[in-house]
Amino acid sequence: MxxxxxxxxxxIGSLAAGYYFFKGNSSLHVRTKDIDCxxxxxxxxxxxxxxxxxxxxxxxxxxxxxxxxxLPGTPKTPDHKLPAVRLYPxxxxxxxxxxxxxxxxxxxxxxxxxxxxxSGHYGLPCFRYLSIAAHDPIKTALGLYCARPEMMALANLLxxxxxxxxxxxxxxxxxxxxxxxxxxxxxxALARLSExxxxxxxxxxxxxxxxxFPTNWRNLAVHAGDGLRALLDSREDMMEAFITCITGxxxxxxxxxxxxxxxxxxxxxxxxxxxxxxxxxxx
Amino acid sequence: xxxKTTHGVDAQIGRYLVEVRPRVQSIRSLRDAIIHLAYHLAExxxxxxxxxxxxxxxxxxxxxxxxxxxxxxxxxxxIQRFHLVLVERGEYINLPAxxxxxxxxxxxxxxxxxxxxxGERLPRIDGYYVILKLLVFQWLKNxxxxxxxxxxxxxxxxxxxxxxALTRLADGIKKHSDRRIELKSFPRDEWARLLAVSDQxxxxxxxxxxxxxxxxxxxxxxxxxxxxxxxxxxxxxxxARRYYPELDLVxxxxxxxxxxxxxxxxxxxxxxxLDPGLARVEGAGKPAHLAVHVVRxxxxxxxxxxxxxxxxxxxxxxxxxxxxxxEPQALEFLNNLVEHREKNR
Numbered sequence: 001m002x003x004x005x006x007x008x009x010x011x012i013g014s015l016a017a018g019y020y021f022f023k024g025n026s027s028l029h030v031r032t033k034d035i036d037c038x039x040x041x042x043x044x045x046x047x048x049x050x051x052x053x054x055x056x057x058x059x060x061x062x063x064x065x066x067x068x069x070x071l072p073g074t075p076k077t078p079d080h081k082l083p084a085v086r087l088y089p090x091x092x093x094x095x096x097x098x099x100x101x102x103x104x105x106x107x108x109x110x111x112x113x114x115x116x117x118x119s120g121h122y123g124l125p126c127f128r129y130l131s132i133a134a135h136d137p138i139k140t141a142l143g144l145y146c147a148r149p150e151m152m153a154l155a156n157l158l159x160x161x162x163x164x165x166x167x168x169x170x171x172x173x174x175x176x177x178x179x180x181x182x183x184x185x186x187x188x189a190l191a192r193l194s195e196x197x198x199x200x201x202x203x204x205x206x207x208x209x210x211x212x213f214p215t216n217w218r219n220l221a222v223h224a225g226d227g228l229r230a231l232l233d234s235r236e237d238m239m240e241a242f243i244t245c246i247t248g249x250x251x252x253x254x255x256x257x258x259x260x261x262x263x264x265x266x267x268x269x270x271x272x273x274x275x276x277x278x279x280x281x282x283x
Numbered sequence: 284x285x286x287k288t289t290h291g292v293d294a295q296i297g298r299y300l301v302e303v304r305p306r307v308q309s310i311r312s313l314r315d316a317i318i319h320l321a322y323h324l325a326e327x328x329x330x331x332x333x334x335x336x337x338x339x340x341x342x343x344x345x346x347x348x349x350x351x352x353x354x355x356x357x358x359x360x361x362i363q364r365f366h367l368v369l370v371e372r373g374e375y376i377n378l379p380a381x382x383x384x385x386x387x388x389x390x391x392x393x394x395x396x397x398x399x400x401x402g403e404r405l406p407r408i409d410g411y412y413v414i415l416k417l418l419v420f421q422w423l424k425n426x427x428x429x430x431x432x433x434x435x436x437x438x439x440x441x442x443x444x445x446x447x448a449l450t451r452l453a454d455g456i457k458k459h460s461d462r463r464i465e466l467k468s469f470p471r472d473e474w475a476r477l478l479a480v481s482d483q484x485x486x487x488x489x490x491x492x493x494x495x496x497x498x499x500x501x502x503x504x505x506x507x508x509x510x511x512x513x514x515x516x517x518x519x520x521x522x523a524r525r526y527y528p529e530l531d532l533v534x535x536x537x538x539x540x541x542x543x544x545x546x547x548x549x550x551x552x553x554x555x556x557l558d559p560g561l562a563r564v565e566g567a568g569k570p571a572h573l574a575v576h577v578v579r580x581x582x583x584x585x586x587x588x589x590x591x592x593x594x595x596x597x598x599x600x601x602x603x604x605x606x607x608x609x610e611p612q613a614l615e616f617l618n619n620l621v622e623h624r625e626k627n628r
Contacts (some may be wrong), residue, residue: 120438160451192496194498196371196498196499199502199505239335254495255495256495258493259493259494259495259496262493262494262559262560263496265559265560266494266498266558266559269506269559270506
């Protein structure tokens with residue numbers, strides 16, 4: 001990675017979770033194919049994106065072009081049809097990095113920003129709640145940052161106030177899984193791995209949501225737990241979430257579906273309810 | 284189905300329309316009750332109303348905020364006739380001064396009925412043991428001798444029950460010329476009998492963690508404090524250490540909670556609010572992360588600590604140590620209490 005932009009890279013997803021929870025234990029591993037990197041703040045995202053892609057392609061990284069992932073675009077390609085930056089390292093297709101960025105403001109929804117490179121045009125996707133995921137990240141010894149578990153959890157909760165019908169492209173343990181269940185399952189896995197640390201999540205969430213959404217935070221906060229509550233109330237959705245956990249971050253933990261549900265109930269009581277109350281929700 | 288009076292409230296006592304809502308946990312329920320009574324006050328301009336909230340599970344702060352809102356929302360002539368009454372540790376707070384003692388007895392009975400409706404009725408127990416605990420408490424605390432009336436008031440049992448208990452304790456009782464009484468010494472034989480029936484007398488319920496990640500007792504205590512409940516106190520090892528910090532015990536003991544149930548009913552739903560990972564476990568000898576005991580006397584003798592938690596008296600703590608099979612610690616604690624008593628004589 002270009003040294004001058006290391007400070008602007010926040011790794012999110014299972015690799016960031018693995019860094020946080022497993023870094024002291026060489027017997028534990030994270031199995032992942034995509035390394036999601038947020039470029040933040042937004043004002044440097046284009047410069048950073050161009051420099052990173054230039055550098056990596058220059059040393060032999062290759063764009064992921066198979067399947068649904070298209071070739072780089074041209075000046076005529078509309079922004080929303082540009083391929084995201086997904087680069088394989090030299091000599092392997094076992095994993096790739098993907099670049100993302102944060103919104104310009106609290107009102108910006110999902111969008112694409114054009115990266116113009118000599119090798120073609122790419123899109124830098126921006127999702128509304130990535131600003132939360134990238135909030136107050138942890139600096140690694142390598143100079144770049146990893147997202148905090150509690151921030152990834154909050155971003156996922158905000159992303160899924162309801163469990164939609166969209167399913168994941170790949171199967172989990174041979175099953176088709178709803179995206180909402182996979183992402184909310186990730187929330188449960190992060191909470192489970194955090195054990196008693198979740199006692200401190202409420203204050204961190206409160207600070208983050210007020211910082212990232214200074215005018216909208218109350219409305220977001222009062223609905224932050226809606227999707228998780230729906231998950232906990234549905235045996236079927238909970239089963240899907242459980243499968244993603246035991247084939248992912250909780251693969252090394254002996255945990256049952258009922259125990260994972262208790263983790264969710266505790267999260268609601270200890271973190272979500274205080275956040276809702278701080279936002280003015282009174283039930 | 285709840286039976287209402289012709290005025291659509293739980294009861295009419297004197298000129299008051301009375302609605303009792305035990306263990307209100309949410310602002311929504313509180314608002315419902317306030318609005319319900321306000322409607323009736325508008326309909327009956329000659330009446331006043333009491334909203335009685337025994338075992339309120341909201342904090343004082345939230346209650347005050349809601350009260351302020353109600354003051355602004357309703358007409359003054361409604362507010363002037365509206366009384367929000369709390370019941371804490373058997374005492375009424377904000378009961379109108381003109382409420383007569385016979386009206387108060389009717390209110391006592393109404394609360395009892397409504398609380399039972401909202402909770403699990405406890406089995407009848409021998410009042411002797413409630414009175415014995417009071418006498419042991421007085422003795423350990425080196426308090427002055429007491430009258431039979433005092434015992435009746437504090438225990439909630441009738442004078443005949445107190446008299447019967449004192450007859451049973453005859454050899455261990457010292458009677459003063461002014462008819463006050465006290466224990467001559469620590470009643471070891473009667474204490475041993477109490478220990479044998481302690482599970483029934485205190486309606487002990489045990490809970491174990493089923494989450495695979497037990498919450499430490501400190502986290503449960505923090506959540507208990509957040510509930511603002513004054514009718515639940517900490518006993519057991521944690522409570523005993525408040526009186527005797529040097530209590531010799533390594534490791535993290537279970538948490539013992541004492542619930543004040545002078546009305547003969549208990550609602551253990553609060554355990555789920557402390558931790559949804561706790562499940563009931565049957566059997567006295569089974570390992571547990573939490574044990575909940577009931578204290579039946581009218582006065583709980585709970586003390587509020589600087590930490591805003593309520594703490595059980597040393598007698599309950601001592602019983603908890605025995606219940607947890609911590610016999611050496613129970614003996615050590617008792618010896619310390621007796622030593623402390625002797626020093627303060």
